[in-house]
Amino acid sequence: MQLFNCPFCGPRDQSEFTYVREVAPVPALDASQATWQAYVYDRDNPRGPHREWWHHNHGCRQILELVRDTLTHEVSSIQAARGTRATK
Amino acid sequence: MKYSVFSLLKQAFNGHQGWPMAWRNPEPKKHYDVIIVGGGGHGLATAFYLAKNHGIKNVAVVEKGWIGGGNTGRNTTIVRSNYMPDENAHFYEWSLKLWHQLSEELNYNVMFSPRGVLNLAHSEGQRDALFRRGNRMRLNGIDCEWLTREEIERAVPHLDCSDVPRFPIIGGLIQRRGGTARHDAVAWGFARAASNLGVDIIQNCEVQGFVREGNRIVGVETSTGRLNAGRVGIAVAGNSGRVAAMAGLKLPIETHVLQAFVSEPLKPIIDTVVTYGAGHFYVSQSDKGELVMGGDLDFYPSYGQKGNLPIVEEAITAGLQMFPILSRVRMLRQWGGVMDMSMDGSPIISKTPIDNLYLNAGWCYGGFKATPGSGWVFAHTIANDAPHAFNQGHTLERFANGKVIDDKGAGPTPQWH
Numbered sequence: 335m336q337l338f339n340c341p342f343c344g345p346r347d348q349s350e351f352t353y354v355r356e357v358a359p360v361p362a363l364d365a366s367q368a369t370w371q372a373y374v375y376d377r378d379n380p381r382g383p384h385r386e387w388w389h390h391n392h393g394c395r396q397i398l399e400l401v402r403d404t405l406t407h408e409v410s411s412i413q414a415a416r417g418t419r420a421t422k
Numbered sequence: 423m424k425y426s427v428f429s430l431l432k433q434a435f436n437g438h439q440g441w442p443m444a445w446r447n448p449e450p451k452k453h454y455d456v457i458i459v460g461g462g463g464h465g466l467a468t469a470f471y472l473a474k475n476h477g478i479k480n481v482a483v484v485e486k487g488w489i490g491g492g493n494t495g496r497n498t499t500i501v502r503s504n505y506m507p508d509e510n511a512h513f514y515e516w517s518l519k520l521w522h523q524l525s526e527e528l529n530y531n532v533m534f535s536p537r538g539v540l541n542l543a544h545s546e547g548q549r550d551a552l553f554r555r556g557n558r559m560r561l562n563g564i565d566c567e568w569l570t571r572e573e574i575e576r577a578v579p580h581l582d583c584s585d586v587p588r589f590p591i592i593g594g595l596i597q598r599r600g601g602t603a604r605h606d607a608v609a610w611g612f613a614r615a616a617s618n619l620g621v622d623i624i625q626n627c628e629v630q631g632f633v634r635e636g637n638r639i640v641g642v643e644t645s646t647g648r649l650n651a652g653r654v655g656i657a658v659a660g661n662s663g664r665v666a667a668m669a670g671l672k673l674p675i676e677t678h679v680l681q682a683f684v685s686e687p688l689k690p691i692i693d694t695v696v697t698y699g700a701g702h703f704y705v706s707q708s709d710k711g712e713l714v715m716g717g718d719l720d721f722y723p724s725y726g727q728k729g730n731l732p733i734v735e736e737a738i739t740a741g742l743q744m745f746p747i748l749s750r751v752r753m754l755r756q757w758g759g760v761m762d763m764s765m766d767g768s769p770i771i772s773k774t775p776i777d778n779l780y781l782n783a784g785w786c787y788g789g790f791k792a793t794p795g796s797g798w799v800f801a802h803t804i805a806n807d808a809p810h811a812f813n814q815g816h817t818l819e820r821f822a823n824g825k826v827i828d829d830k831g832a833g834p835t836p837q838w839h
Contacts, residue, residue: 335730335731335732336730348730348732349732352721353721353722353723353837355835356723367822368822371822372672374765374834375674375765375821375834376672376673376674376821377663377673377674377675377676378663378667379664379673379675379676379677379723380663380664381661381664381677381725384723386722386723402722404677404723404724404725404726405724405725405726407724407726
């Protein structure tokens with residue numbers, strides 16, 4: 335069983351968390367359709383370190399930002415996603 | 423050599439010493455008319471149909487490992503065509519028709535067994551959803567039949583059809599022309615048939631980049647040198663994002679790990695494919711007697727061909743709800759394959775924004791059943807630089823123009839398809 339070290343709750347079972355999506359700047363509301371389409375559908379989908387949003391839905395219910403290796407599943411950083419979801 | 427009862431008898435008298443290699447192991451040529459990246463079922467089928475249907479025989483299939491070593495060798499071998507959207511219904515139905523004659527076409531026994539695929543319903547809502555699915559299938563000329571609980575009880579004797587389970591079975595939709603096939607034989611059969619038509623199968627050769635002239639692909643860089651190509655097709659399943667990135671493309675695909683399990687071999691007890699409706703679980707019995715089982719994705723992006731235990735537990739729990747008789751059966755093996763989960767749950771078999779580069783990806787859980795159909799329409803797309811009628815909806819542009827093919831209605835959350 336893999337543990338995620340939630341910054342609010344401490345080490346918790348990975349099954350308490352739900353993967354949300356790859357981290358990407360949320361487009362402005364009036365951004366072009368192509369920009370929104372790329373944000374909604376397209377993914378870097380790398381094999382290796384990956385910046386991801388996860389939801390600790392069976393814990394503190396906070397959105398967290400992780401850097402997780404998609405090949406080894408190793409989590410190298412986990413922090414609150416505050417600020418990172420802001421419009422850029 | 424043509425495989426037949428006569429060649430079998432002849433070799434039997436020779437002590438089976440005279441069988442030739444099933445496919446050639448050639449030195450790569452400098453130039454190919456078409457290079458297919460990825461030696462799985464889809465890539466090999468594409469090469470076969472390029473040679474057979476379109477007369478394009480100067481073709482290479484380039485594989486980084488050994489053929490059929492990815493998802494072709496890791497799936498639960500289920501073949502069906504119970505899809506709702508017209509685009510998918512026509513495509514998968516064509517693929518199912520090809521399955522029914524594939525062993526003859528390839529002169530190779532792919533052990534296709536149309537033993538039926540039964541989807542169970544456990545609530546009135548699910549029943550109505552399956553009625554709707556069945557009606558849409560029938561409107562597209564695809565067979566299916568509603569079975570009542572009593573009919574299911576007779577058809578699948580060990581299935582718990584009582585009121586005891588938390589979610590009792592109330593009925594199910596069966597597609598009798600669906601079934602299973604032997605996964606390795608599919609890769610080997612296509613490889614042998616393609617090789618006999620002149621296709622070069624190049625194993626242990628990893629594509630590491632594309633050679634471009636302006637907006638045109640003219641070859642691939644591999645671990646053993648450059649290969650020039652008129653056209654290049656990508657059929658690399660879970661690695662689609664990585665390979666497409668080498669050409670500068672960003673795809674509407676996430677790679678997720680899906681696990682499968684087999685039990686110790688048992689006497690024949692389940693003679694069809696059964697899927698659980700109150701959770702996600704599917705089971706069939708292989709010709710060796712092993713129960714072949716699968717469940718959900720692990721629900722996070724992964725290129726590790728391994729999974730975690732919570733999903734194993736969840737899948738097996740569902741299995742025991744269906745078949746309490748299996749409670750003391752031991753598991754033999756468990757493994758993971760990496761799925762190219764697309765944003766609408768449907769595949770992309772398409773031209774790309776780059777000239778002479780073609781993409782076959784986004785198969786989600788369902789690539790194995792599509793193998794012959796995928797090869798058929800992808801070969802057509804590459805040969806004609808235009809899609810076949812069965813894949814003209816499966817474009818890369820559909821995510822921009824809104825014409826997504828979302829069977830499940832889950833939206834752009836690939837893990838939920």
